[in-house]
Amino acid sequence: MRLGDYPREQIRYDLRVALRSYKYRLRPNRARAAALDAMRWDFCGLYNAGLQQRIEAYRRRRVSLGYAQQANELKACRAADPDGLGRWSFTALQQVLRRLQQTYAAFFKRGRGFPRFRTAARYHAATFRFGDGLTVKKHRRLEVVGVPGGIKTVWHRDLPEDESLATAIVMRQQGKSYVVFSVEAAFAETCGTGTVGIDLGLTSLCATSDGDIIPAPRYAHRAQTAQRQRQRALARCRLGSKRRQKAKARLAAASAKIAQRRRDHLHKLSRALVSRY
Known part of the structure; x- marks a missing residue:
């Protein structure tokens, strides 16, 4: 239909x-x-x-x-x-x-x-x-x-x-x-039963009305040291050089990986909440 x-x-x-x-x-x-x-x-x-x-x-x-x-x-x-x-x-x-x-x-x-x-x-x-x-x-x-x-x-x-x-x-x-x-x-219904309240936090990712506290994964903080090294390597390159293009691509790929891990974590968390409630 x-x-x-x-x-x-x-x-x-x-x-x-x-x-x-x-x-x-x-x-x-x-x-x-x-x-x-x-x-x-x-x-x-x-x-x-x-x-x-x-x-x-x-x-x-x-x-x-x-x-x-x-x-x-x-x-x-x-x-x-x-x-x-x-x-x-x-x-x-x-x-x-x-x-x-x-x-x-x-x-x-x-x-x-x-x-x-x-x-x-x-x-x-x-x-x-x-x-x-x-x-x-x-x-x-x-x-x-x-x-x-x-x-x-x-x-x-x-x-x-x-x-x-x-x-x-x-x-x-x-x-x-x-x-x-x-x-x-x-699409078929895949939701659970019941209701829950969700409060987004700063130190933790969120807390539910059932008392569950979900910690923030802090992916960017874990990769902070490596990202600093890549940014310094990019700053040392001459503008317009191929070496700068490669350094820029490495920095962008690492940033994209952090974003992908964040997105994957949020998708799994939202799926778990919807399946339960």
């Missing part, structure tokens, strides 16, 4: 129907990794070009461009650049312009922080509509329009049987590639 099959009143109270994210590791070879990098480079260029167009249109003619006006020009842009933007999925390029629209909407809502141009080194994600530009074939490899062949995917857990895949995000974190699926399905 899909979300549209449920009555509106039942959706409000049935917590089993939900939208969840499933993240999987990608292991592309050199050619496919280079194609993914080229895709992110082109998407970043489109984002910056769209931002520049909006700035110039308002500065010169006091015209505020929106998503619709810029999306109407995509077809001509792809035809003029067949080896660039023309290689990629049309709907994925639309998602880039939607991302720019969301950035502008957030700026007008908070009243500060004008949208900035993005560097290719910090543009890490590309959003697709599943089945249009990104698909999963029978051999369980991820296929992206513009990327030669299928990308090997580590399926560490199966998707729900009655899933409805909405979007997929191909992203890069710490030099590694991942795909995140937004899955809409009716």
Whole structure:
């Protein structure tokens, strides 16, 4: 059963129907990794070009461009650049312009922080509509329009049987590639019985109303000495050198490992509480 099959009143109270994210590791070879990098480079260029167009249109003619006006020009842009933007999925390029629209909407809502141009080194994600530009074939490899062949995917857990895949995000974190699926399905109830109060603390992670005190893992404190050494090694490197890039990557990888351990601990703790109460 899909979300549209449920009555509106039942959706409000049935917590089993939900939208969840499933993240999987990608292991592309050199050619496919280079194609993914080229895709992110082109998407970043489109984002910056769209931002520049909006700035110039308002500065010169006091015209505020929106998503619709810029999306109407995509077809001509792809035809003029067949080896660039023309290689990629049309709907994925639309998602880039939607991302720019969301950035502008957030700026007008908070009243500060004008949208900035993005560097290719910090543009890490590309959003697709599943089945249009990104698909999963029978051999369980991820296929992206513009990327030669299928990308090997580590399926560490199966998707729900009655899933409805909405979007997929191909992203890069710490030099590694991942795909995140937004899955809409009716998930089974796995909660325990009873209620509990939780109070977050400073010296300890949290305390429950049953009297249980959960200590803080202090992962960053344990790795403090090693992180200081990596930071000093980075400070000694000359700007722009390959040695600095390697030192920076080592520091970032160690910080990512600390974040992963924190996230893993919180997931296990929350799962234990939900299973018990």
